[in-house]
Amino acid sequence: NWNPSMETTVSESSNKVEEIAPQGDTTGYTIQQAQLLQNPPHPLPQFLPPLAPIWSVHTLTDGRLYYFNRLTQESIWQQPPDFHAMAPIHLGPTTITPSFSSAEPPKPETDSSAKTKESDAATSRPVASRPIPGKPWHVVFTGDGKVFFFNKTTRVSVWEVPGELDDVKNLKKLMKPPSDGDEDDDSDDDENSPEIHEEENALSVGEATETVEPEPKKLKVDSSGSTAEEKAGQLRNTLSVEEKMELVYQMFSEQNVSAFSTFEKEVSKFVSDYRYLLLPSTKERRNAFDCFVARQVEEEREEKNRKIREKRDEFRKLMEESRLGPKSTYTEFSVKYGRHDKFKAVDKMKEREALFHEFIAQLKANRKKEDAAKEEKLREDFFAMLGGVKKLDRRSEWRRVKESLYKDKRYQAVSGSDKREALFREYISKLAGDSEEREKREKMEASLRERHKEVERERENQAHRWGREREQLQKEETVERFTAFLIDLIKDSEVGWRDAKHSLRKDRRWRDFSLLDSNEKEDLFLKHVGNLRSRKRQAFHQLLDETKVPLTATWKDVKDKIRDDPRFEKFSSSDTKRRLEFDRYVDNRMRKAKEEFRLLLRETKQLSHRSKKLIEDNAAHLKEIKEILMNDLR
Numbered sequence: 001n002w003n004p005s006m007e008t009t010v011s012e013s014s015n016k017v018e019e020i021a022p023q024g025d026t027t028g029y030t031i032q033q034a035q036l037l038q039n040p041p042h043p044l045p046q047f048l049p050p051l052a053p054i055w056s057v058h059t060l061t062d063g064r065l066y067y068f069n070r071l072t073q074e075s076i077w078q079q080p081p082d083f084h085a086m087a088p089i090h091l092g093p094t095t096i097t098p099s100f101s102s103a104e105p106p107k108p109e110t111d112s113s114a115k116t117k118e119s120d121a122a123t124s125r126p127v128a129s130r131p132i133p134g135k136p137w138h139v140v141f142t143g144d145g146k147v148f149f150f151n152k153t154t155r156v157s158v159w160e161v162p163g164e165l166d167d168v169k170n171l172k173k174l175m176k177p178p179s180d181g182d183e184d185d186d187s188d189d190d191e192n193s194p195e196i197h198e199e200e201n202a203l204s205v206g207e208a209t210e211t212v213e214p215e216p217k218k219l220k221v222d223s224s225g226s227t228a229e230e231k232a233g234q235l236r237n238t239l240s241v242e243e244k245m246e247l248v249y250q251m252f253s254e255q256n257v258s259a260f261s262t263f264e265k266e267v268s269k270f271v272s273d274y275r276y277l278l279l280p281s282t283k284e285r286r287n288a289f290d291c292f293v294a295r296q297v298e299e300e301r302e303e304k305n306r307k308i309r310e311k312r313d314e315f316r317k318l319m320e321e322s323r324l325g326p327k328s329t330y331t332e333f334s335v336k337y338g339r340h341d342k343f344k345a346v347d348k349m350k351e352r353e354a355l356f357h358e359f360i361a362q363l364k365a366n367r368k369k370e371d372a373a374k375e376e377k378l379r380e381d382f383f384a385m386l387g388g389v390k391k392l393d394r395r396s397e398w399r400r401v402k403e404s405l406y407k408d409k410r411y412q413a414v415s416g417s418d419k420r421e422a423l424f425r426e427y428i429s430k431l432a433g434d435s436e437e438r439e440k441r442e443k444m445e446a447s448l449r450e451r452h453k454e455v456e457r458e459r460e461n462q463a464h465r466w467g468r469e470r471e472q473l474q475k476e477e478t479v480e481r482f483t484a485f486l487i488d489l490i491k492d493s494e495v496g497w498r499d500a501k502h503s504l505r506k507d508r509r510w511r512d513f514s515l516l517d518s519n520e521k522e523d524l525f526l527k528h529v530g531n532l533r534s535r536k537r538q539a540f541h542q543l544l545d546e547t548k549v550p551l552t553a554t555w556k557d558v559k560d561k562i563r564d565d566p567r568f569e570k571f572s573s574s575d576t577k578r579r580l581e582f583d584r585y586v587d588n589r590m591r592k593a594k595e596e597f598r599l600l601l602r603e604t605k606q607l608s609h610r611s612k613k614l615i616e617d618n619a620a621h622l623k624e625i626k627e628i629l630m631n632d633l634r
Contacts, residue, residue, distance in 0.1 A: 055080055128178055137165060139174050147175055154264075232277035244278045245288060251275040252292045259296035263289045311345040312355060318342040319359045326364045330356045378413055379423060385410040386427050394432040398424045478515045479524065485509055486528040493532035494572070497522050537581065540571040544585055551590050555579045593634075600634040 056068050057079075068075045129140045129150070136153040149165070150157045165171055239247075255269040263286050270276045279285045318340060324333065330353050337343045346352045385408055386392060389401060398421050405411045414420050489507065490500055501521075504510055513521065543565055549558050555578075562568050572578055601607055606625055614621045 130174055130178070132165065132168060132171075132174060135165060135168065137162060141177055145177065147177075228272055228274040229277055231274040235274070236278055236280065239278065247275040247278060248285075248288050249292050252289070257289075257292065257296070259293055259300050261293070314342040315346050315352065315355055316359060319356065324360065324363065326360060326367055328360060378410075381410040382414055382420070382423050383427050386424065392428075392431075394428050396428065475515050478513055479520075482513050482516060482521065482524055483528065485513070486525060490525070490528060490532075493529050493536060495529070497525050500525060536571050539567045540578075540581060541585055543567045544582070549586070549589075551586065551593060553586070555582045558582065596634045600629065600632055604628060 054069055054071055056070065057065055058068060059065055064077075066075055066077050067080055069080075125143055126140045127143045129138045131138050136151050138150045138152060140148055140150050140157075142148075148157055148159045149162055151162075161171070168174070236244075251270050251273050255266070257266050257269075266289070276285060279288060318337060319333070322333065322337060333356060334343075334352075343352070346355065385405060386401075389404070392401065401424065402411075402420070411420065414423065485504075485507075489504060516524075543562055544558070547558060547561055559578075568578070571581065604625070606628055611621070611625070615625075
């Protein structure tokens with residue numbers, strides 16, 4: 001039951017009351033409140049004053065801080081998790097005492113201060129109201145001289161003048177406070193009315209924004225001594241969603257909720273019922289109400305349709321009992337049975353007439369089917385009679401055949417000589433066509449059998465191809481997974497297949513590679529180990545490149561320079577293998593250097609077929625060529 005100025009929900013886990021303020025500033029509110037402020041479940045009036053946050057911080061005279069929940073009347077020393085920082089409220093000696101403390105609590109509020117606050121709250125309550133002619137609004141006057149407006153239809157109360165009252169001419173006069181002897185004022189009549197009491201509640205909520213300690217909201221208490229909200233909170237976490245909805249629907253049924261009513265109109269019947277509070281939010285409760293109403297509408301519609309079908313069935317039974325014929329008319333039927341209860345059960349005359357014509361049309365259709373079935377029976381009997389005639393073929397003549405058949409009852413059942421002759425010719429043509437049809441059918445069946453065999457062969461081949469492709473895909477996937485398996489477990493390039501297989505079998509993933517035989521697994525292992533060696537060799541060669549080893553260097557000269565590098569130890573634990581790899585490295589570099597030097601000689605234009613003769617004649621020519629070649633890094 002949504003209140004226009006505040007909506008409260010009780011959390012089962014923390015038993016704290018959360019207040020949802022109107023849209024606007026979210027400072028001092030919880031995260032859930034801030035989200036609801038930005039996207040409220042229902043549009044809130046924009047003209048209502050903002051509400052105070054749930055938690056407020058206060059400072060005692062000795063400088064200590066404590067936190068007060070104005071809804072649950074709870075005071076604590078520790079900052080609550082859903083508290084948003086705001087300016088502390090400094091209080092004097094008449095401060096509020098927290099409900100519990102880990103140290104010495106502050107002094108409680110004095111009796112005089114409490115009495116003052118109670119008197120202020122009493123004077124702020126509505127004392128009189130005045131209706132506005134022609135409008136659903138009332139002008140309500142409080143004990144402290146304030147005026148606000150209350151809509152009796154929508155149950156909305158506002159401080160500012162509603163827009164729909166702008167056309168009221170004497171509005172200012174109606175807003176004047178009533179005097180003691182003013183007879184036009186209806187304060188005495190409305191003193192105890194539910195509208196005034198509702199305005200008192202609304203006003204007390206509105207004034208809560210200005211006070212530190214609001215009066216806690218009183219909840220309805222059942223016979224067991226607990227509030228409906230507490231009972232709902234106890235059951236909310238123990239029941240499933242289906243069980244909650246079943247209880248809510250049971251509550252709606254007990255309150256006789258109309259299928260065509262609205263949530264706002266019916267909510268007052270069950271707002272204090274604990275089953276209504278099982279659903280935590282107003283949106284869920286409204287959705288449950290809408291679903292229940294939709295189901296009620298569907299049930300009522302189905303019941304209405306069922307009654308209509310029953311009335312129509314009774315009307316049809318009346319027509320069946322009256323033994324109507326295909327030529328019967330509605331006028332005759334209505335004159336004879338117009339006063340019958342089954343006739344009058346169908347209210348509309350057009351509907352009765354439509355049902356009658358539908359029934360007559362069905363009678364005609366049935367009669368036509370019966371005549372067609374009888375004709376077909378005579379035809380089949382006549383053909384059976386002709387089938388018993390010996391030596392009957394397509395050259396037989398009717399005038400000779402009928403002489404032996406005229407005494408047969410099946411012959412006599414067919415009326416008319418022309419009709420009998422027509423049936424005879426049909427039978428003869430059927431005999432002639434049967435042989436041709438038989439040949440065509442045999443050819444077609446042979447062709448279908450052959451085609452079926454071809455399709456079966458093609459299907460088998462296709463299934464075989466698909467099987468091979470599926471096996472190939474499975475095997476490729478198994479190879480990939482086995483390679484990843486080796487990468488995960490085999491890190492040493494020096495290990496052999498026999499030792500590695502013994503350790504790999506201990507892993508439970510080994511059983512997943514049953515599609516691979518032992519040779520395939522060994523090949524994949526050797527390939528993996530080769531990759532490990534190749535990477536180590538590349539890292540070792542990179543180390544030698546960074547050391548800038550000359551082509552004439554020996555392993556003994558280079559070994560001491562690269563001993564401290566991690567790549568030196570990672571390559572191999574054997575110094576002999578490192579030396580052999582160094583020799584191969586130097587040989588490869590020497591071979592590449594020679595190839596590059598030969599390319600340099602070919603590119604040098606000073607060298608030609610006469611260079612050897614020139615060098616033999618003049619040794620300085622060789623020196624010149626060397627100087628030219630030394631300008632190139634090669």
